[in-house]
Amino acid sequence: MTMTQMTAAAPAAARNMPPKMVGDKVSVFYGEKQALYDVDLSIESNQVTSLIGPSGCGKSTFLRSLNRMNDTIDSCRVTGLISLDGEDIYNPSIDVVELRARVGMVFQKPNPFPKSIYENVAYGPKIHGLAHSKADLDEIVVSSIRRAGLWDEVKDRLAEPGTGLSGGQQQRLCIARAIATQPEVLLMDEPCSALDPIATAVIEELIDELREKFTIVIVTHSMQQAARVSQKTAFFHLGKLIEEGKTEDIFTNPVNKKTQDYITGRIG
């Protein structure tokens, strides 16, 4: 705990806020196989934290343990402590449904529901009872789509299926769906890996805007993307957190040899 607090101390002190989420000695096992080894990482409020590293390094595993999406895998086991605003999210008293309402997620492959665009965004608020009337719901849907930067493209066809949109639009629809439940943290698992550069640029811009209201954790394969969008970067390798720190420090002045090798393209 002390270590985590120390590493988190610098940026948090600057904003004078405790970190939004803290991982303390987080290890994840898939059956017998250990995928993550004692990771200590804190996620700062209203910042973009990017997790980078080569394939299979455990960055997605860590991300998915932040909203307990790993629970859906039978053989998966998480040890250590992950807290959200100081509360242990693996505590039995925490309802995973509530947790996921507070920690939203956008996935690698755009996965809109095969329903209308409106229904896609309205689903979360509906099941969580966030809207008290149809007008309320309309308001949430419209503002979420607007905030996801998709409004101008879909405002005339909200009743059409979300699956009919282009890849980049679908991903922004998924972001709109995720922010419609008004989460506190938004997890993004390689949100641009299935998109072309133009769509990627749109989403990156969007991430920068969303930082105002949400705490964002993004897993990315692209170091340029991490450098462009994040304030904090954590480098994972073979299931271990190798180095973390301010993004500009990691990319300009890495302490660890492995980090340097990775960002210069020698490993990965």
Added chain:
Amino acid sequence: MTEAAMSSSTVATTASATPARRDIGLKKRHAAEARFRFYGVAAICIGIAFLAILLVSIIGKGYTAFVQTSISVPVYFDPQIIDKDNERAANPRVLVSANYPVVARNAVAAALGVDPEDKAAMRQVAGMVSDGSRAQLRAMVQANPSIIGTTQPVTLLASGDLDSANKGQVDLSVDEGRRKINNQQLAWMQQLRQAGQLSTEFNWGLLTFGASSRAETAGLGVALIGSAFMMLIVVAVGVPLGVAASVYLEEFAKKNRFTDFVEVNINNLAAVPSIVFGLLGLAVFINFFGMPRSAPIVGGLVLTLMTLPTIIIATRAALRSVPPSIRTAALGVGASKMQMVFDHVLPLATPGILTGTIIGLARALGETAPLLLIGMVAFVADAPSNPLQPATALPVQIYMWTNEAERAFVERTSGAIIVLLVFLAIMNITAIILRRRFERRW
């Protein structure tokens, strides 16, 4: 050495105008492909040929079952025969037990101009009219007793033998004594036809009558109602059970020894011969729970047991074909597992579930063996009004009719097969349409 020789020969050939093509066995491969195609086409042709033979033979034998010969004559409701002692006011049972066939016989005899005193001729006339006239005339009299003593135009069913003769199914080259219809009756038939009193109409009776020992009054009515009751029970019991079981196994249950065991057993159940389910139904539903014999409720439950594995397997396949990304998407916005299943997974799996269910139902509709064991092979003349009353089923009715020797039953058997096939075709086409309509939309 050889390599050197080969390369030198290659060099030699490249030097000449056209390079020699390497033999990579193309001819053989093409021949093998052509052979395989031929086998495939042949297999399909043989299949189609058998289907064609089946359909031609059944339709050829059965289409005549859908028309029925009847005789339209003025019938004199003779009080002397119906109510000799004029006691119907005091004793209404007289009208029930009256000798209506004689009334019908006399009516036809009068139309033919046969002398009522000629006993032998009158017996032959009686052989031309169906015994179904008893129920028909009784119903008329009971509905309106005042018609006694009057003459009413009535369309009487012809007897099965006359019906066969009218449809040209009687072999006239056979000696008269060994024929079921003699020359005199044939002549009368001609006479009736010329007088316009013989008509051939669509045979609604085939679809409405119950069991009867006379072909012309035997129908599928009871069997259709019985089959309908059973299908309703299969849908009402089997679909919820099957879908619930599959959803639990597929979406909620942890994969462990126990679920593996359940899964293996479900697959085994699908392969259990249906007659075993009949025995199970006999032992459990009838002997243990004391349910009535021959009742569609028992048949329906037995068919449910038999269809359940089919529904479960189809439903699980349909659930599994819903992409996992939909599930993670739902969970990601904070849906509970139940909301995920009922809001997203099940709606997407519905067409697959429906298709599987309909195919299971079609199998159940055509199932005979288990129904024989629970006593549904019975002579049931009256339509059941609820699933606890005795009934038969379509395939069982076919089975029973095949045991009858009369020509008129042969065509009815084929007619019943046609009815059954039509129902099966409708169900399967519905399944195909549903599958097409709702095919993957993600």
